Amino acid sequence: MSTATPNAPQDTTAALPADLQDERLIAQQGVRGWAGAFLSRLKSGDLGSLPVVIGLVIIWGVFQALNDSFLSSRNLVNLTLQSAAVGTIAIGIVLVLLLGEIDLSVGSVSGLSSAILAVGMVNQGWPSVVAIVVAIVAGMVIGLAYGALFTRFGVPSFVITLAGLLAVLGLQLYVLGKEGTINIPFDSGLVKFAQQTFLPLAVSYVVALLAVALYVLTRLRVNSQRAAAGLSTTPNVMIGLRALVLAVVLLVPTYVLNRDRGVSVMFLLFVALVVVMDFAIRRTGWGRSVMAVGGNVEAARRAGINVKGIYLSVFALCSTFAAIGGLLAAGRLAAANQSSGGGDTNLNAIAAAVIGGTSLFGGRGSAYSALLGIIVIQSISSGLSLLNLDSSIRYMVTGGVLLLAVTVDSLSRRSRAAHGRA
Amino acid sequence: MTATAAPATTAVLSLKGVSKRFGAVQALKDIDFDVNAGEVVALVGDNGAGKSTLVKTIAGVYTPDEGTMTFDGRTTSVSTPAEAQRLGIATVFQDLALCDNLDVVGNLFLGRELYRGRALDEVRMEQESWRLLRQLSAKIPSVRIPVASLSGGQRQTVAIARSLLGDPKVVMLDEPTAALGVAQTAEVLNLVERLRDNGHGVILISHNMSDVMAVADRVHVLRLGRNNGTFHVSQTSTQEIIAAITGATTNAVSERASRRVQKEEQS
Ligand SMILES: Nc1ncnc2c1ncn2[C@@H]1O[C@H](COP(=O)(O)OP(=O)(O)OP(=O)(O)O)[C@@H](O)[C@H]1O
Ligand SMILES: [Mg+2]
Numbered sequence: 092m093s094t095a096t097p098n099a100p101q102d103t104t105a106a107l108p109a110d111l112q113d114e115r116l117i118a119q120q121g122v123r124g125w126a127g128a129f130l131s132r133l134k135s136g137d138l139g140s141l142p143v144v145i146g147l148v149i150i151w152g153v154f155q156a157l158n159d160s161f162l163s164s165r166n167l168v169n170l171t172l173q174s175a176a177v178g179t180i181a182i183g184i185v186l187v188l189l190l191g192e193i194d195l196s197v198g199s200v201s202g203l204s205s206a207i208l209a210v211g212m213v214n215q216g217w218p219s220v221v222a223i224v225v226a227i228v229a230g231m232v233i234g235l236a237y238g239a240l241f242t243r244f245g246v247p248s249f250v251i252t253l254a255g256l257l258a259v260l261g262l263q264l265y266v267l268g269k270e271g272t273i274n275i276p277f278d279s280g281l282v283k284f285a286q287q288t289f290l291p292l293a294v295s296y297v298v299a300l301l302a303v304a305l306y307v308l309t310r311l312r313v314n315s316q317r318a319a320a321g322l323s324t325t326p327n328v329m330i331g332l333r334a335l336v337l338a339v340v341l342l343v344p345t346y347v348l349n350r351d352r353g354v355s356v357m358f359l360l361f362v363a364l365v366v367v368m369d370f371a372i373r374r375t376g377w378g379r380s381v382m383a384v385g386g387n388v389e390a391a392r393r394a395g396i397n398v399k400g401i402y403l404s405v406f407a408l409c410s411t412f413a414a415i416g417g418l419l420a421a422g423r424l425a426a427a428n429q430s431s432g433g434g435d436t437n438l439n440a441i442a443a444a445v446i447g448g449t450s451l452f453g454g455r456g457s458a459y460s461a462l463l464g465i466i467v468i469q470s471i472s473s474g475l476s477l478l479n480l481d482s483s484i485r486y487m488v489t490g491g492v493l494l495l496a497v498t499v500d501s502l503s504r505r506s507r508a509a510h511g512r513a
Numbered sequence: 514m515t516a517t518a519a520p521a522t523t524a525v526l527s528l529k530g531v532s533k534r535f536g537a538v539q540a541l542k543d544i545d546f547d548v549n550a551g552e553v554v555a556l557v558g559d560n561g562a563g564k565s566t567l568v569k570t571i572a573g574v575y576t577p578d579e580g581t582m583t584f585d586g587r588t589t590s591v592s593t594p595a596e597a598q599r600l601g602i603a604t605v606f607q608d609l610a611l612c613d614n615l616d617v618v619g620n621l622f623l624g625r626e627l628y629r630g631r632a633l634d635e636v637r638m639e640q641e642s643w644r645l646l647r648q649l650s651a652k653i654p655s656v657r658i659p660v661a662s663l664s665g666g667q668r669q670t671v672a673i674a675r676s677l678l679g680d681p682k683v684v685m686l687d688e689p690t691a692a693l694g695v696a697q698t699a700e701v702l703n704l705v706e707r708l709r710d711n712g713h714g715v716i717l718i719s720h721n722m723s724d725v726m727a728v729a730d731r732v733h734v735l736r737l738g739r740n741n742g743t744f745h746v747s748q749t750s751t752q753e754i755i756a757a758i759t760g761a762t763t764n765a766v767s768e769r770a771s772r773r774v775q776k777e778e779q780s
Pocket of ligand 2: 564565566607687
C-alpha cells in the first residue's frame with residue numbers, strides 16, 4: 092500500500108487535527124516540538140516575560156551576595172507589603188499602555204484618594220466603607236474626565252494627564268486643608284488590613300494548591316473541548332510540567348513567607364486583581380477590543396468596536412486602580428499627607444508596567460507585568476537600602492533598569508518585525 | 514426591460530445623489546447606485562475614480578456630505594461602521610484593516626466574538642475559522658499566529674473570510690483578488706456567485722475586466738467621481754465598458770488592442 096501516489100500525503104494529514112494540517116507548519120507535537128516552538132519564538136523577539144524573570148534572578152543573586160539578609164523571610168515579607176500599593180497602580184498603567192496611551196497622573200490620583208479617605212474617616216467621621224467608596228469613585232470620575240477629553244477633543248493623553256497631575260495634586264492639598272498630615276487610627280480596619288493581616292499557615296498552602304489545581308483543571312477542560320472540536324491538544328506531560336513549575340513558584344515563596352509573618356492579605360488582593368485583569372484582557376470581548384484598539388484603531392473602528400467606549404473605560408479603570416492603590420498606601424502608612432502619592436510613586440508605577448514587559452507602543456503586554464515589574468523595582472529599592480545606600484543611588488539604578496527595559500522592548504519590536512511577528 | 518434581465522426586485526441598497534468631498538477634492542458627485550438582492554454589481558473606474566470612497570461611505574467609515582441612502586426599503590443614515598454592520602453590510606476594504614498584533618482568529622471574529630458564558634469561546638472560534646478558511650481554499654499555516662506574519666494574499670483571504678461571518682445582506686469587496694493566487698482568485702469568484710445564489714447583494718470592485726464579465730450581472734462605471742453609466746453584462750462588451758471608464762472610444766487600451774491585431778495581420 093506504499094505506492095507514492097499524489098494522494099498519499101493527504102491520507103496522512105486527514106488523521107491530524109484541523110490546525111496542524113498545513114505541511115509548511117513546523118511540526119509542533121510532543122514535548123520536543125513545544126520546546127522548539129518556544130525557542131523559535133524567543134529568537135524572533137517574542138520575549139514575553141522572560142527578560143524580566145532573568146533580570147529578577149540576577150538582581151536577587153547580586154543583592155543576596157552583597158547582604159545575606161536580602162532573601163531572608165523578614166525582608167521578603169516587607170517586600171510584599173511594599174509592592175501591593177504601587178503594584179495595584181501599575182495594573183492601571185498596563186491597561187493604558189495596551190492602548191498605546193499613558194497616564195502620568197496616577198501618583199496624584201492615589202494621593203487624592205489617600206487624602207479623601209483620611210479626611211472622610213478622621214475629620215468627617217464617615218464610616219470607613221463610605222470613605223473608601225467615595226475615594227474610589229473620585230478616582231473613577233477623574234479617569235472618565237480624561238477619557239472624555241481624549242475622545243472628544245483628541246488631546247494627547249500625555250498632555251491631558253500631565254495637566255491632571257498638577258490639578259489633582261492641587262485638589263489633594265485642598266482636601267487635606269491646613270493640617271497637611273492626618274493620621275488614621277491604628278485600630279481601623281484598613282490599617283489592620285494593610286499592616287497586620289496575614290493568611291493563616293494552613294490557608295496559605297491551601298490557596299496555593301487550589302491555584303495549581305484550578306490551572307490543571309482549566310487546561311484539561313480546554314484540552315477536551317479542543318479534542319472534541321478536532322483541534323490539536325497540549326500533551327498531558329506538558330500540562331503536568333507546567334503545573335509542577337507553577338506549584339514550585341507558588342509553594343516555595345509561601346513557605347519562605349510563612350517562616351516570618353506569612354502571606355500578606357493585601358499582597359494577595361493585589362495578586363488577585365492581577366489575575367482578574369489578566370482574565371479580562373485575554374478572555375473577554377472587552378479585553379479583545381482593548382488589544383484591537385491598541386494594535387490598529389482604524390481597523391477596530393471598522394470592525395464595529397465602540398472605540399470611544401474602550402478609551403473611556405480604560406482611562407476610568409486606570410484612575411480607579413490608582414485610587415485603590417492610594418487606599419492601600421494610606422492603610423500601610425496609617426496616614427495621609429501632602430506627599431502621599433508624590434515622590435516616585437508615579438514613575439515607579441509606570442516603570443513597573445514597562446519593566447514587566449508591557450510595550451509602550453500599544454497592543455502588547457499582560458497584567459502580569461505589573462506584578463513582575465513592581466517586584467523588580469521594590470527589590471532594587473529594598474536591596475539598596477539594606478546596603479545603606481540612599482535614594483540618590485536608588486533613583487539612578489531604577490532609571491538604568493527602566494532604560495534597559497525600554498531598550499529591550501524596542502529591540503524585540505524590531506526583531507519581531509524582522510521575523511514577521513510584529 | 515429585456516428578457517435576459519433578472520425579474521424586477523426592489524433594491525436592497527440604494528443611493529441617491531450622494532456627494533463626498535475631501536477639502537478641495539470632490540471625490541464623489543451626485544452618485545446614484547443600486548444593488549438588488551441576489552445580484553452582483555461590479556463597480557469599476559480608473560484609479561482615483563472614487564470607488565473606495567463610495568464603498569467607505571456605504572460602510573459608514575465616511576459620512577456623505579449630501580444624498581440619501583435607502584436600505585431594505587427604509588431611508589437610513591449610516592454614520593458609524595457599527596451601524597452598517599448591524600444593518601447587514603459587510604465590507605472587505607482595499608486597505609484590509611486588520612489588527613497586526615491579533616492572531617487570525619482574533620481578527621476574523623473582531624467585534625463579533627463568540628462567547629461561552631461570559632468568556633470568549635476560543636475553541637469554537639478556532640474551529641469556525643478553519644471552516645471559513647477551508648471554504649476559501651486558504652493557504653494559512655496556523656490561525657494562532659499574528660496576522661503581521663502572513664503574506665499579502667493570506668491577509669486578504671483573512672479579510673474576505675471576515676466578511677462572511679454573520680449573515681450580511683450586502684457584501685462589498687474592494688479589489689478582493691488583487692493579491693490572490695490563481696486558485697484563490699477562482700475560489701473568491703465562486704464565493705461571489707455563491708453569495709448571489711443565496712440571495713445576497715454583492716458589490717465587487719475590480720480592475721480585472723475578465724473577472725468582472727465572468728461574475729457580474731451589472732457593471733456600474735464611475736469616472737472622476739461621477740456616474741458614467743450602468744451596463745447589463747449580457748448586453749454589453751468589454752470595449753464599451755472600457756470606453757466608459759476612460760471616457761473615450763479611442764484610448765490607450767483600445768489602441769494597444771488594435772496595434773496587436775495589426776501586428777497579427779502583418780505576420
Ligand atoms: N481620506 C482621504 N482624504 C483626502 N482625499 C481622499 C481620501 N480618500 C480618497 N481621497 C481622494 O478621493 C479620490 C477618490 O479616491 P478613491 O480611493 O475612492 O479611488 P479608487 O477609485 O478607489 O481608486 P483605486 O482604483 O486606485 O483604488 C482620489 O482623488 C483621492 O485622492
Ligand atoms: Mg480603491
